Each structure stands twice: as structure tokens, then as C-alpha cells.
Amino acid sequence: MPKFVIVVGTGNAALCAAIAALETGADVLLLEKADAALAGGNTKYTAGAMRFAYDGASDLIPLLRDPEDARLPNTDFGSYTTEKFGQDLLGFNDGRALSDEQQVLVKTSGATMRWLASHDVKFEPIYSRQSFEKEGRHVFWGGLTLAAENEGVGLFDMELAAVERMGGTVRYDSAVTGLIMDGDAVVGVRVGDEEIRADAVILASGGFEANADMRVTHMGPNWEAAKVRGTPHNTGDGLVMARAAGAMDYGLFAGCHATPMDLHMAEFGGLHLPPGERKNYRKISYFLGVMLNAEGARFVDEGANFRNYTYAQYGAAILEQPGQFAWQVFDSKVFDLLYGEYRFHDAHFVEADTLEELVALMEGVDGSAALATLHAFNAAVDDSTPFDPTALDGKSAKGLTPPKSHWAQKIETGPFRAFPVTGGITFTYGGLKVNDAGSVMTEAGSPIPGLFACGELVGGVFFGGYPGGSGLTSGAVFGRRAGYGAAQG
Incomplete structure (x- = not known):
């Protein structure tokens, strides 16, 4: 049989x-x-x-x-x-x-x-x-x-x-x-x-990404605030049942795939959206700009590598920041290069003609510190190297902590836009x-x-x-x- x-x-x-x-x-x-x-x-x-x-x-x-x-x-x-x-x-x-x-x-x-x-x-x-x-x-x-x-x-x-x-x-x-x-x-x-x-x-x-208690137990208190990018049903049931049958835990329980997501998205992913729009709460064009935390500081190398080598980690980096949020800042030179998710009808952002006006609109951020960070970034950009989004172009902003290793362009051409983001957990x-x-x-x-x-x-x-x-x-x-x-x- x-x-x-x-x-x-x-x-x-x-x-x-x-x-x-x-x-x-x-x-x-x-x-x-x-x-x-x-x-x-x-x-x-x-x-x-x-x-x-x-x-x-x-x-x-x-x-x-x-x-x-x-x-x-x-x-x-x-x-x-x-x-x-x-x-x-x-x-x-x-x-x-x-x-x-x-x-x-x-x-x-x-x-x-x-x-x-x-x-x-x-x-x-x-x-x-x-x-x-x-x-x-x-x-x-x-x-x-x-x-x-x-x-x-x-x-x-x-x-x-x-x-x-x-x-x-x-x-x-x-x-x-x-x-x-x-x-x-x-x-x-x-x-x-x-x-x-x-x-x-x-x-x-x-x-267990959709189980807030298990996230906190295995990953720490910041993870209670994580948005769940996918189903509300992945609550660790199989793990619990297998443990009861004598299975051993294995792997890195503190680790997960975590992506920058729109701060104002729902707590879980939305299957009500058409298939082509379900990824649109992601915000993964950060490599074309900079990310600032509540203190107005950069906290990752936005250009460390192609985004598909960094996006699964940078959601976690955002959750480690004060208030578990950040803002992604871009100038108009790159608007046409931003992925479609930035033009999504429910994308949240602020726009201004000057950096001074922009930082004033970035809720929860120390505006003076943010403006100083942006000016310091602009001063560190290597103008001698051409920008090339198809390659690791070496166009950097050096002497900063952290640096920006590739795709560094001055944020100087208005209008400017800033998108509020948090960490979205995909899977554990x-x-x-x-x-x-x-x-x-x-x-x-x-x-x-x-x-x-x-x-x-x-x-x-x-x-x-x-x-x-x-x-x-x-x-x-x-x-x-x-x-x-x-x-x-």
C-alpha cells in the first residue's frame, strides 16, 4: 500500500x-x-x-x-x-x-x-x-x-x-x-x-515571527514592535509540537530576516492588495540616500553592498534605534530610481524644497542634529567618482562613522523626500x-x-x-x- x-x-x-x-x-x-x-x-x-x-x-x-x-x-x-x-x-x-x-x-x-x-x-x-x-x-x-x-x-x-x-x-x-x-x-x-x-x-x-511573546523570548524586547510582513498564522506551532516530541532546538534563534518597512503599515502583511503591490510596504532603496534615527544620526552603511545583500539585516538595525524607527532621506536626483514601492498610493513620506524644511517635518527626529548629519554627509561625498547603480561603483562618503561605501551622492537638489520606516520581520x-x-x-x-x-x-x-x-x-x-x-x- x-x-x-x-x-x-x-x-x-x-x-x-x-x-x-x-x-x-x-x-x-x-x-x-x-x-x-x-x-x-x-x-x-x-x-x-x-x-x-x-x-x-x-x-x-x-x-x-x-x-x-x-x-x-x-x-x-x-x-x-x-x-x-x-x-x-x-x-x-x-x-x-x-x-x-x-x-x-x-x-x-x-x-x-x-x-x-x-x-x-x-x-x-x-x-x-x-x-x-x-x-x-x-x-x-x-x-x-x-x-x-x-x-x-x-x-x-x-x-x-x-x-x-x-x-x-x-x-x-x-x-x-x-x-x-x-x-x-x-x-x-x-x-x-x-x-x-x-x-x-x-x-x-x-x-515564530507572528508570535510576539516568542519574539521577545528569543530575540529581545525591541522585537515586540516589529511589523510582521507576512501571515499572522506563523506563530511557532510546529516548533512547540516538535519540542514536545523530543526535538532539539537548532540554529540562531536570535536571528531573522528583517526588512525596512513603512512605519505606518498594518501590523501584518495585506493579502487584500493585488499580488504586485504586496511588497510595496517595503522600503529598500535606502542605498540611494541615507537613513537617520531619532537622534538625527546615520547608523548603517547604506551602500555597503547591493541592497539584496543588506535589506534582510537593515530592518533589524532600525529596530535597534531609539523608538524603533528611522527616516530614509532622498533628493530629487534619485526619485526616478526609487523602486515602485516609494510611489505606492499608501506610501508615507514628507516633502520639502529645502533640507531645513524637510528635517522639521520628520516627526520624532532631532532636526538640528539631522541637518548637521546631512551637511557632514554632503561634505564627505567623493565627487570624482561617477555614480553607477549597476555596479559597486566605489562612489563613497568617507571619514564618517559609518561610511557610505558606494552610490554616495550629495543630498542637495530639491525637492527632498523622507520616508518613515521601521523593521518588518519576514521569518525567523x-x-x-x-x-x-x-x-x-x-x-x-x-x-x-x-x-x-x-x-x-x-x-x-x-x-x-x-x-x-x-x-x-x-x-x-x-x-x-x-x-x-x-x-x-
């Missing part, structure tokens, strides 16, 4: 686990805490970008929904090797070597993308956010090139369609409230008073230890029979931050592995 596998959750990792298990002939039931409209975990809230290793355009074309796109002949995708992917992850490891989990992510990222494409999960180049036009060509930067068609909603829809084509079943409004144990083995789940027995259970229910890094089959491990180093995990619940994948687009890829990589492990184990 085919094995019966229960998957807890319906996000990207859960759906990839279901697809893999169905491939092996298993019967699969997905249990979703939310109703159908809010299903999909954090996946629907994302922009759908996925980072993976590739050698060149020939590796990308087979993954595209429209391989005849007229822009492709005039596009420079470059390459993104496994070595470069590993180096990028090391840059966020705070001195740690690549973990076993990171090595799996790097080495299998390309194969996992090809596997998704084989199930009609297709992608499109991220022309609007990851390329600049240069000498008549679209030049991609930062190693991130493709996103799911129709962003995170499209990724969810395509993966769910694959699950349903293959015979998988989804039950909504079915929050798993506990695991059924037979000795040390997991043999099913509880949904309220209902018991559902299974040969294997895959936990893919997300991290602490989770569970899993083995090569995706089985959840105990403190003693043995797998818990019948219990598997993937997605945000896998610890050890990210530490001090991550290069953008790695999260969805990680979910797919470890979801696929858990699905095969649960169905074949």
Missing part, C-alpha cells in the same frame, strides 16, 4: 514536500490552519524571487514561462556559481563556516529549480528590480535573476496546481494542535478533537535539526520516527542574514528533501 503522508502547512516548502511525496506514489493530505483565502503561509506575501546557482543564460531559458521574451537577446544575466553562492552566505555567517544545511542549499539549488520547472512551475526575469539599463542592454546585478510568474501568489498557485494534478488533497481551517505519539514515534496529528493517523508527518508550518532563523532525509532530530542525535520538517522550521540555514531570494529556494530545497524522505523512509 502507498504511504500516507500528512503535510502541516501550505506554503512553498509544504507544497514542494507534497509534490515530492506524491512523485514517489504516496497519498498526501495537507492540513492548513488558515482558510483558503489566507492559505500559503508567507509565500503569497513574497515577491517570488529565488536565488540559485547557474552558469549563464542557457541555464535560465528552460525555466522561463516565456522563453521568447523580446528582451532576452539584449539581456546580460551573467553567471552565479555555487562558489559565489557559498561566498555570499559566508558573508552573513559572522565567522562561521558554511553549515551542512547551507552546503545542501548551495549544491542543490539549481537542480531544485529545474525540478520545479518540470512540474510547470515557471519563472520570469526580474527586470524591474534586479536590472538596470546600460548602453541599451538590461544588465542584471547581485546574482538574483528570476522570480515566479506573478510573484509569490503565482508560486503558490503553480505549486498548488501541481499538487492537485498529482492527487494531493488540502484541508483548510484545520489547525494541527498536536502530534500523536506511539512511544518515541510520531504516528499522526490532532486537529482539535480529531485524530488523523499517518505513516509520516511533515511539519512545514513556518517559524532558529528551528529544528533535520538529517539528510529531512527527519527531525533529538538532542541525542537520533531521528524521531515518522516526523519530518522543512521550510522556516529548518535551523542552521541562515545566521546573521542572507542574500535576497535564498529563503524561497531554501523552502523548496528542504521541502523536496522532506517529501522524499517521508514517502520513502
Whole structure:
């Protein structure tokens, strides 16, 4: 008889686990805490970008929904090797070597993308956010090139369609409230008073980012103020259940993906917005200006690297500032380069013709100190180096603490705009230890029979931050592995 596998959750990792298990002939039931409209975990809230290793355009074309796109002949995708992917992850490891989990992510990222494409999960180049036009060509930067068609909603829809084509079943409004144990083995789940027995259970229910108490416990008091970029349903349920079954904690529980967000957004992400607008509360063009805290001081190197190497950390940096907010300041030279989220109908900002007038409008900020900071920044800008947003241009503001290493232009041409921001948490890094089959491990180093995990619940994948687009890829990589492990184990 085919094995019966229960998957807890319906996000990207859960759906990839279901697809893999169905491939092996298993019967699969997905249990979703939310109703159908809010299903999909954090996946629907994302922009759908996925980072993976590739050698060149020939590796990308087979993954595209429209391989005849007229822009492709005039596009420079470059390459993104496994070595470069590993180096990028090391840059966020705070001195740690690549973990076993990171090595799996790097080495299998390309194969996992090809596997998704084989199930009609297709992608499109991220022309609007990851390329600049240069000498008549679209030049991609930062190693991130493709996103799911129709962003995170499209990724969810395509993966769910694959699950349903293959015979998988989804039950909504079915929050798993506990695991059924037979000795040390997991043999099913509880949904309220209902018991559902299974040969294997895959936990893919997300991290604890939507649980303020757990955030404070593991990450500190500043994190109570964090906006939750995604679903309100990722409240750490799978982590709690796995711990009760004997699982070990693993990874950096104080770490998370945290992005600068509009200070006045709602407490949680909004699925009421059209897919293309769900990312619009992000504010990640800070590299084109400066960020000032309540004391009127800069606190990060806004131009340390391409924004997809810094944005997942700078939300946390904002939450460390007085009042857990900051202002992003730009002059009119860069208005046309700001991402569309800055022109979103619900974007909050102030505008003035002079810097003196602008700082007076920046609520909660020491205006005199802010003005002094802006003048000092302008005086430190290197005017001899040309500005080039397609490269690490070396156009810096030196002699400051912190410096601005690239893309430093004087903030001198009015009108000026300032956008209030805070930290928005996307997902947490602490989770569970899993083995090569995706089985959840105990403190003693043995797998818990019948219990598997993937997605945000896998610890050890990210530490001090991550290069953008790695999260969805990680979910797919470890979801696929858990699905095969649960169905074949």
C-alpha cells in the first residue's frame, strides 16, 4: 500500500514536500490552519524571487514561462556559481563556516529549480528590480535573476496546481494542535478533537515571527514592535509540537530576516492588495540616500553592498534605534530610481524644497542634529567618482562613522523626500535539526520516527542574514528533501 503522508502547512516548502511525496506514489493530505483565502503561509506575501546557482543564460531559458521574451537577446544575466553562492552566505555567517544545511542549499539549488520547472512551475526575469539599463542592454546585478510568474501568489498557485494534478488533497481551517505519539514515534496529528493517523508527518508550518511573546523570548524586547510582513498564522506551532516530541532546538534563534518597512503599515502583511503591490510596504532603496534615527544620526552603511545583500539585516538595525524607527532621506536626483514601492498610493513620506524644511517635518527626529548629519554627509561625498547603480561603483562618503561605501551622492537638489520606516520581520532563523532525509532530530542525535520538517522550521540555514531570494529556494530545497524522505523512509 502507498504511504500516507500528512503535510502541516501550505506554503512553498509544504507544497514542494507534497509534490515530492506524491512523485514517489504516496497519498498526501495537507492540513492548513488558515482558510483558503489566507492559505500559503508567507509565500503569497513574497515577491517570488529565488536565488540559485547557474552558469549563464542557457541555464535560465528552460525555466522561463516565456522563453521568447523580446528582451532576452539584449539581456546580460551573467553567471552565479555555487562558489559565489557559498561566498555570499559566508558573508552573513559572522565567522562561521558554511553549515551542512547551507552546503545542501548551495549544491542543490539549481537542480531544485529545474525540478520545479518540470512540474510547470515557471519563472520570469526580474527586470524591474534586479536590472538596470546600460548602453541599451538590461544588465542584471547581485546574482538574483528570476522570480515566479506573478510573484509569490503565482508560486503558490503553480505549486498548488501541481499538487492537485498529482492527487494531493488540502484541508483548510484545520489547525494541527498536536502530534500523536506511539512511544518515541510520531504516528499522526490532532486537529482539535480529531485524530488523523499517518505513516509520516511533515511539519512545514513556518517559524515564530507572528508570535510576539516568542519574539521577545528569543530575540529581545525591541522585537515586540516589529511589523510582521507576512501571515499572522506563523506563530511557532510546529516548533512547540516538535519540542514536545523530543526535538532539539537548532540554529540562531536570535536571528531573522528583517526588512525596512513603512512605519505606518498594518501590523501584518495585506493579502487584500493585488499580488504586485504586496511588497510595496517595503522600503529598500535606502542605498540611494541615507537613513537617520531619532537622534538625527546615520547608523548603517547604506551602500555597503547591493541592497539584496543588506535589506534582510537593515530592518533589524532600525529596530535597534531609539523608538524603533528611522527616516530614509532622498533628493530629487534619485526619485526616478526609487523602486515602485516609494510611489505606492499608501506610501508615507514628507516633502520639502529645502533640507531645513524637510528635517522639521520628520516627526520624532532631532532636526538640528539631522541637518548637521546631512551637511557632514554632503561634505564627505567623493565627487570624482561617477555614480553607477549597476555596479559597486566605489562612489563613497568617507571619514564618517559609518561610511557610505558606494552610490554616495550629495543630498542637495530639491525637492527632498523622507520616508518613515521601521523593521518588518519576514521569518525567523532558529528551528529544528533535520538529517539528510529531512527527519527531525533529538538532542541525542537520533531521528524521531515518522516526523519530518522543512521550510522556516529548518535551523542552521541562515545566521546573521542572507542574500535576497535564498529563503524561497531554501523552502523548496528542504521541502523536496522532506517529501522524499517521508514517502520513502
